[in-house]
Amino acid sequence: MVKRNPHIIKLNAGYLFPEVNKRKRAYLEKNPNAKLISLGIGDTTEPLYPHMTQSLVKAAQDLGTAQGYSGYGSEQGNLLLRNQIASKLYQNTVSSDEIFVSDGAKCDIGRLQILFGSHTTIAVQNPSYPAYVDTSVILGQTGEYNLEQGNYRGIVYLPCDPKNNFFPDLSSAPRTDLIYFCSPNNPTGAVSTREQLTALVNFAKKNRSILIFDAAYAVYIQDPEIPKSIYEIPGAREVAIELGSFSKMSGYTGVRLGWSIVPEELKYEDGSSVKTDWSRIVSTFFNGASNIAQIGGIGVLDDQGHPEMMKMVNFYLENAQILKNTFLEMGYEVYGGDHSPYLWVKFPGLKSWDAFEYLLEHAEIVTTPGSGFGAEGEGFIRLSAYGHRSTILEAVQRFKSVGVH
Numbered sequence: 305m306v307k308r309n310p311h312i313i314k315l316n317a318g319y320l321f322p323e324v325n326k327r328k329r330a331y332l333e334k335n336p337n338a339k340l341i342s343l344g345i346g347d348t349t350e351p352l353y354p355h356m357t358q359s360l361v362k363a364a365q366d367l368g369t370a371q372g373y374s375g376y377g378s379e380q381g382n383l384l385l386r387n388q389i390a391s392k393l394y395q396n397t398v399s400s401d402e403i404f405v406s407d408g409a410k411c412d413i414g415r416l417q418i419l420f421g422s423h424t425t426i427a428v429q430n431p432s433y434p435a436y437v438d439t440s441v442i443l444g445q446t447g448e449y450n451l452e453q454g455n456y457r458g459i460v461y462l463p464c465d466p467k468n469n470f471f472p473d474l475s476s477a478p479r480t481d482l483i484y485f486c487s488p489n490n491p492t493g494a495v496s497t498r499e500q501l502t503a504l505v506n507f508a509k510k511n512r513s514i515l516i517f518d519a520a521y522a523v524y525i526q527d528p529e530i531p532k533s534i535y536e537i538p539g540a541r542e543v544a545i546e547l548g549s550f551s552k553m554s555g556y557t558g559v560r561l562g563w564s565i566v567p568e569e570l571k572y573e574d575g576s577s578v579k580t581d582w583s584r585i586v587s588t589f590f591n592g593a594s595n596i597a598q599i600g601g602i603g604v605l606d607d608q609g610h611p612e613m614m615k616m617v618n619f620y621l622e623n624a625q626i627l628k629n630t631f632l633e634m635g636y637e638v639y640g641g642d643h644s645p646y647l648w649v650k651f652p653g654l655k656s657w658d659a660f661e662y663l664l665e666h667a668e669i670v671t672t673p674g675s676g677f678g679a680e681g682e683g684f685i686r687l688s689a690y691g692h693r694s695t696i697l698e699a700v701q702r703f704k705s706v707g708v709h
């Protein structure tokens with residue numbers, strides 16, 4: 305018999321979103337005629353716009369011609385796409401050979417675990433996107449703080465709540481090898497200011513830690529003063545890896561396309577290059593994003609695609625505002641939604657899963673319980689603004705009619 309991986313046993317529940325789906329299916333079995341609205345998983349709903357669609361169609365058609373056919377692509381991804389990411393999204397503050405095109409940010413989070421291995425200590429925001437913790441646990445990073453040795457063999461949770469404006473108190477935070485940080489944040493919808501991100505970069509520098517900055521929602525930032533990339537902060541190139549994604553930027557959750565950035569200056573303690581190892585991991589564990597998706601990505605970022613992309617982002621942001629205003633009018637404590645597709649709503653007196661069940665039964669709306677993102681999320685519900693406008697408006701009516709709680 306084969307022994308089960310002991311680290312997988314330590315995961316104390318199923319992955320959050322399948323768990324939400326399980327409860328949704330159970331409700332539908334009992335109530336087959338229910339007209340459920342899903343504001344749960346952050347999954348895009350709007351069809352692609354014409355130029356975006358055409359780019360994908362053409363890429364597929366070209367594969368059917370002798371001149372247009374292509375097989376495995378270049379290891380780091382299509383050079384034209386990398387050039388476009390560098391110029392359109394980073395104003396050439398990163399170079400195309402520091403960009404690694406991927407099949408999405410979640411997949412890169414998993415591969416980063418292989419890069420750093422199970423001997424590393426990590427810090428995450430609490431609450432945070434569950435993939436950081438779950439992939440770390442699977443690699444064996446579950447130890448407790450060792451008072452005598454003064455170090456962690458495991459995971460440090462940095463509380464982020466309304467009291468600290470969702471930015472951790474770095475003065476009391478211990479050193480870890482890696483720090484996962486997400487802004488605009490999933491799940492709270494909070495964005496970190498330039499000053500806060502400067503403090504974060506300085507903290508990583510002082511501790512000689514590596515920052516893994518998840519910028520999957522960067523394009524949702526509305527205020528030019530708020531950094532869209534960690535590389536807007538001086539010194540970040542020496543301490544940070546950044547992850548990006550086309551999923552929420554251009555409705556590519558199903559197409560699958562993302563990227564990671566590992567700057568030349570990022571080094572291990574022995575002076576060797578992190579980028580060289582990342583290249584080794586990526587070329588060993590991954591054979592590149594689909595060539596169709598990559599050509600599609602070029603179409604998203606070119607002169608015709610870019611306005612379509614912004615139109616899509618603005619559409620979802622309008623949804624977020626509609627939902628936010630509803631909760632504000634009803635007197636709820638609600639965060640996010642201004643530079644993010646997520647709303648973080650406090651349900652006083654209710655635990656997150658109870659609020660989830662209440663909304664499922666009384667409003668037939670699927671949400672995501674805040675506690676699924678970490679202990680500090682208890683009492684909150686995350687609402688996703690990804691939905692057709694008619695669905696969002698219907699959800700508003702239902703929230704109002706049940707008075708929420």
Ligand code: PGU
Nearest residue numbers: 345346408409410411433490520549551562
């Ligand atoms: N990073 C963050 C912060 C995310 O919120 C998500 C998706 C990803 C990465 C994954 O991006 P891909 O490029 O599509 O791989 N978060 C969604 C989907 C749930 C999931 O598990 O991926 C959410 O609802 O939180």
